[in-house]
Amino acid sequence: MRVEINPPDLDSEYLRCLNACFPGWGDRQMAQWAFRRELAPDPMPDLMVLREENELLAGSAVSYRSIVLPNGSRVRAGIMTGSWTLPAARGRGCFARIIERSVAITRERGGALLLAFVTEDNPSCRQLLKAGATPVPTSYLFTDLDDSRPEDQAAPGLVILKDAELSEAVALWAKGHEGKCRFAYSSLEDWKGQFIDRPGSVETVRNASGAFAVIDRNPTTDRILAWWAPSQTSALQLLNELRAAALSKGRKLFTFSTDAAIAAQCEAMGFKRKPGYLTVMVTDWERLGRALETTALREPDHHALLNPASPWFAGEWDIQSGDRM
Incomplete structure (x- = not known):
């Protein structure tokens, strides 16, 4: 090989191979946005x-994005995107080779x-963990459409967010992410380029409390691309309203989170949860070390990144x- x-x-x-492995992944416009932007x-x-x-x-893309660390420093990250292995080639170590080359080319760049973003039951997840990812x-x-609740029947209090309101809304969204590892957006235009100016039918809505969400409206599912709320109560209200709005159009609602508390709240509201991982490997x-401002010797494995007692x-x-793609 x-x-x-x-x-x-x-x-x-x-693109043909990607759709063969993941039917409905996307068309040429989506591929251009994902891989040629x-x-x-x-x-x-x-x-x-x-x-x-x-x-x-087999094949894979590596997209490059800037990550802001909690101390404000920035590092570049490669993101494994659109990875596939044709059925006849599975079980031959193709993805292990792709991981190895992705580490090397990210370092070169x-x-x-x-x-990488993977669900827990994805074979790619096992390969990434085997390669040492944390x-x-x-x-x-x-x-699901058959999991409606009485509150879903209420008319949702959502309105379209005006263009003049977007700058303030994004500033609140960005402030809410401070102090954590996050993707960097240097301007409002950068943020819009990731969340709004993408293929598909995207709308930005808000409710009476000032909470807002960016929604990608698919034929069967409303996907929450980004959201912000001023309080926990407002967040739960927003999620209920988004679910009711999706249900009223015969669609499901989907979101993704790295926040265990938000996930638990969603489950309590009746959302189904599929566990997954953001896998992280150090390439340099x-x-x-310079970004983390540490002079400690490098750790023997990537798991130090999640250990609060480690300088890494x-x-x-x-x-x-x-954020993910």
Whole structure:
């Protein structure tokens, strides 16, 4: 098997294989947004494939994003995105090779971390943990159409957020993420480019308490890409209103969280939870050490990132669904 990085004329073949492995993943417009979008000052994404005698076996993208650490320092991270292995090639170590090459190319591109978002039952999760990645627990939360509650029948008090209100809303959203590991957005335009100016039907709504959410309206599911609320009570009210709005249109509701307390509240409200992980691997200990302002010797494994007693502790992560891709 050989690994090819950014071979010419790959896009159509890559998208065909990705949709073969994950039916309905997306069209050419979605692929352009995910894999060919410039996120300055970070590099363009890299596409890699594994071939054997000119036959495609597997592929993955590495997208590059800036991460803000709790101390305010920034590091570059590579994110494994759109990874696939064709059925005939499974069980041959393809994904292990992809992980190994993703670590190397992230380091070459000036990255200190390699991230991946996986559900707990995904075979990719087992391979990432086997490779030494440290797992940050996450939750995939969703409602079903047959799980409606009396409060879902109430008319939702949601209105479209006006363009003039967006700047203040995003500032509140950003302030709520301070003190944790998070993706960096240097301007309102950067934030809009990630959460709003994307393929699909995206709306930004707010309720009477001032809480707001960015919703990607799919034919069967409303996906909460980002949200903010001024209090826990307001957050629960917002989630109930979003669920009622989705149900009124015959759609499910989906959100993602790295916050265990939010996940528990959603479960108490009737959301179903699928456990997952944000897996984190250090690709350059020296770069990360400078950002963490530590002179300690590098740790023997990546799990030090989650150990509050370690000088390599990176802090808690605060990631929402639309942050991920």
